[in-house]
Amino acid sequence: MLSYIARAAARILLTFLVVITLAFAATRLSGNPIDYIAGQGLTQEDRALLIRYYGLDRSVAEQYLAFLKSFFDGEFGLSYVERRPVSVVVAERIWPSLQLLLSSVALTLALSIPLGVLAAIWRNSWVGSAIMSFAFLFYAVPNFVLATFMILVFAYWLNWLPVVGNGSWAHFIMPTIAMSGILIAGLTRFTRNAMLDVLGQDFMRTARAKGLTETEVIFRHGLRNASITILSVIGLQVAGLAAAGSVVVESIFSWPGIGELLVRSAILRDYPVLQFGVIAVSAAVLLINVLVDIAYGFADPRIRFGKA
Amino acid sequence: MSALLSVRDLSIAFGSHRAVEGLSFDVAPGETVAIVGESGSGKSATSLAIMRLIEREGGSIVNGSMQFGEAERIDLATADEATMRRVRGNRIAMVFQEPITSLNPVMRVGDQVAEVLIRHRGLSRKDALAEAERAFEHVHIPDPKKRLHQFPHELSGGLRQRVMIAMALACRPRLLIADEPTTALDVTTQSEILTLIRSLQKEIGMAVLFITHDMGVVAEIAERVVVMRKGAHIEAADVATFFSNPRTSYSRQLLAATPKLGSGAPEAPALSAPVLEVKSLSTSFAASALRGSSRTMAVNNVSITLGKGETLGLVGESGCGKSSLARSILRLVEPETGEIHLAGRDWLRLSSDELRAARRDAQMVFQDPYASLNPRMAIRDAITEPAQIHKLVSARDARDLAVRLVERVGLDADSVDRFPHQFSGGQRQRLAIARALSVQPKLIIADEAVSALDVSIARQVTDLMLELQRSEGVSLLFISHDIAVVERVSHRVAVMYRGEIVETGRTDDVLGAPRHEYTRRLLSAVPRPPLPAPAFQSRRRNDMNARSVLPGDRIHALETLNG
Structure with a gap:
């Protein structure tokens, strides 16, 4: 070990x-x-x-x-533009980025797992087809298109939501949806497939033969098993989101996070900030992967005990 | 005595296909009834219908009733879901064939048993776990407290099936449905599980409905037998009458096709120079890819010889190293030490190019006929591929060779233009044999080649192998966990246990007078269909000299059996 x-x-x-x-x-x-x-x-x-x-x-x-x-040595240099240590420049961007990331992940989990399970159970009815149609639609729309569309409708036409900055909870709505759109669509499809695999397994029949209710069978036995494969995909997607999604979405909404900082530093050729920002994001991706590996071990006892 | 379960006129359909048609039978309280039949007979559909789990598998009960209960009776065929949930796991429980896939892999086994008690007894989790521990003791699981917290993959096959039984019996059901509960287990484990079910049945006073294809198991456990074929009821009889005097011709065929230990081995061919000589062969694997330190000896200092036209049967339980030995001989895995002489070549000295060319001398037939043929390849290409690789046949002549080969294994010439999914399991295994023959090998290794087939089909395939051996003079290494099948085809037998050959010799000698303790244990665990009539009364579990002979001309019966 x-x-x-x-x-x-x-x-x-x-x-x-x-x-x-x-x-x-x-x-x-x-x-x-x-x-x-x-x-x-x-x-x-x-x-x-x-x-x-x-x-x-x-x-x-x-x-x-x-x-x-x-x-x-821990000396990351000074920002060419701001004349401040890059570690400080990057550090103050971490929390806003993390907030956006967490709210996106929370929204993704809250929607895509129940939707995926429902789509699997009702795979032969209109409910399942409707869920999957929406999933396909959102999967096909890039986040910058979704973001621009939302700004047009909810900010420009209806004037309901603010566009720039992160001042209030209302500021979170559009960036969060823009960040998680593709993720929700992808994870719904993946959850459905993982559940379909599990639904046909022998132990599901055993669970029913015990006299459990269908809800108990689906969630306690089915989803628990499907969660192992779902988890691996969440890890990959969240890592991708932290790196790529935040760059696009934060720039569009002028969100004061690392993604926006990276874009700005790239335009201004602020090497030290850019380097350190890229390294910080990569470190975050590595960290997420490590956390997923650990969570994987908790979810699947066969891995925890070192057997495949 | 009124019946605990009365099935009347039961018909089950999957779409437009009728899986069961007009089935009727009774199970009395405390009685053991075996439903016997080959695959496709509808026996499993029947068991799932009683639990009303058939709808989940895409089937439906079209007709009939299933009255269940002693004081108050309910009709399981029409009961609503809420009623069925109170019955399932509580008054009728079920044990399935594959304990590893039937247990939830990510849930501790204690919790899986406790779940039933929480559901039906309304216990708290703590009380239910305490009760689960008693249930584990009850099915003789050693160290039950520790086992509660383990996961299925940490248990052996036998222990897993004990967990399944503990789970099924937790609420003391009136009826236990056991669907091939020992088919996936080794004979010694099977014998333990059968003994366990029998003793628990007496203790709890429950009835058992035992679904099986194995006549030996029927003889061990059942009081009455219901024979099914293609969804129809063939005959029902008490077990003594059934074995001594089966009424229908199908039952007689089924009994005749069942390999019976003690039927005698085939006559040995004339002695010749060995085709295969294995000396002190050892192969080991890293115990775990993650840790990489300790190594497990899969094959330990094994020596065997095999003459021309001879069959060596290799028996042993799962995990004993049989398949590792086969792979080592073919150098699909590289052995560590030892020598192999195959068809006059020093096999382990061959370079990889020489080995590739030399491999035409040794071919293999695998267990799963569904997995071992490429589904996208037409038969003419699939079975001539080895010959084409070894440039024994041109692409133009391949089809002619394919026709000769399929006719050789008893299939029609037009089979060659079809695809694997158009063939049954037995036919596919014939095709796998045809493929092996395409390069005219000196040695064929058959690794559990008939284990996945129904008895009558397995019988036809082994007969084919013997016939081909006589005509082609090929040597066979026949690997199986089924000793009765090995006896039927093998001139000599090698018994393997934990990577070592513990005993080897002429088949009749080894099986008739085993010298090694393990061989004796293995033999005594094999369930035997009984002798006709009077001899049935004394079950001869350890009497090695009693040879069972069954009525009817076996070979004749086989020829009339489904094609």
Whole structure:
């Protein structure tokens, strides 16, 4: 068991190193930041001075090693734009992003699991077909389309909901729906399939042969088993949502989260913020994966005891 | 005495297909009735109909009544769902065939048993668990307190079935329906489970409806027999009369097709140089992919020889290493130490290219005929594929070869243009044999090749294998957990136990006078259909010399049996 944990830890560390390297490499590929931060009208001498100051005159390998060293020393650098430590700039964005992520996940679970179960039980009736039709529809609509559409209807035409910022609970409604739309659709379909697999299993017949009610059979025996496969997909999707969904949705709604920060930093070539932001998001994705693995062990005793 | 369960004119349909038609029988209180039949006979549909679980499987009760109860009687055929929920698990309980799939894999077994008590007795979870512990004791589960908190995958097959029985008996039902409860178990475990059901039945005074295809099991447990075929009632009789004097020809055929231990082995071929010689072969696997440290010896220092045209039967319980040995011989897994000489080659020294070419000498027939044929491949391609790989036949001549092969295994020539799903299990196994024959191998390894087939079909397939062996002179390594089948086909027998061969010799010697303690245990656990009439009275569980001979010409009966 210990060697299993050690190997898992080594794997995570290696992944993380790859992420750091990619974050470094990606930012070096996108042009010289001095031209953006200093703007026009810079003399050649000042420009050369700045380049030397930020170490941009050294070879890429040297820059990389310096980057790694300072990273593991806990020095993440200053934002080119805001002149503040990047750790502070990124840290104050974490909570708003987390709030949006959690509300999206909560909405997804609250809707897609009951809908998926119902769609499985009523697979041969209009209820099941209706649920699946809606799921297909939402699955096909990208989040930025959904977001724009909602802004048009609920903010511009009806003037019911605020668009920009995160000031009140009403601010959460549209970003949360935009974030979770595809997730709800995907997870509803997945829950339905997982339940259909389980419904045909022998132990469901055993449960009925015990004289349990249909509700007990479906939820205590059926959903409990289906939850194992559902969990693995939630993990992947939430991780994807944390990374990709937040970038798009936060930008559209000017949500003061990490996603919005990343987009802005990319536009402004604010390397230190961008690097650290990407690394922070990747760390979050890794963390979610670890949490899912642990939750997986709790849900499935066959894994907990080290057997497949 | 009035019946506990009276089934009258029961008809069950799946869509337009009638699974059961006009079935009537009674079960008296405390009595054991066996419903016997081959697959497709409607015996399982009947058991699910009594529990009214048939609707869940897509079936429906079209006609008939099922009066159940002693003082107040209810008609199970028309009872509403609320009434049925009070009956299920409480007054009628059920034990299923596969204990591993029938138990919820993510729920502790204690909770699974407690659930019934909470439902029907209204106990609190704590009280129900205490009661579940007593139920575990009752079915002789060792260390019941610890077991309560375990999950199904942590228990052996036998223990799992004991948990199922504890669950079924928790509320002391009046009727227990046991649907092939021992079919998935090893013979020694089967014998323990049968003994357990019998003793608990006496203690609780419940009736048992036992669904099975195994005549030996019927003889062990039942008082009366109901024979079914294709949904119809064939005959009903008390068990002694049934075995001594079956009234219908179908019952006689069924009895004749049942392999009976002690029927004698086939005559050995003339001695010749060995085709296969295995010396001190050992194969081990890592115990767990996650931990990777300890290794399990799957095959431990095994030596066997097999002459030309000879059949060596390899018997042993599940997990004893039979299949690992087969795979090691074919080098599907790499053995660790030892020697294999196959068809004159030093098999373990072959390079992977040489091995690929040499493999045509050794072919394999697997257990599951449904899984071992590619569903998307026409038969002509499927059965000639080995020959094409080894370039023994051109693509143009493949069809002619396929026709010769299917005719060789008793199928029509036009079979070659069909696909696997158009064949029955027995026919598919014939096709698998045809495929093995396509490269004219020196050795065929049949790994539980007839275990998934009905007795009459299994009989036809083993007869075919013996006939092919005589005509082609191929050597057979016949692996099975069913000792009676092994006896029928094997010139010599090797008994495997925990990775080792504990005893080997001529079939009649090993089975008639076993020297190893394990062989004796294995043999005594095999349920036997009894001798006709007078001999039936004394059940001879350990009497190895009593050989049962059944009325009727077996081979003749088989030829008339379904094609």
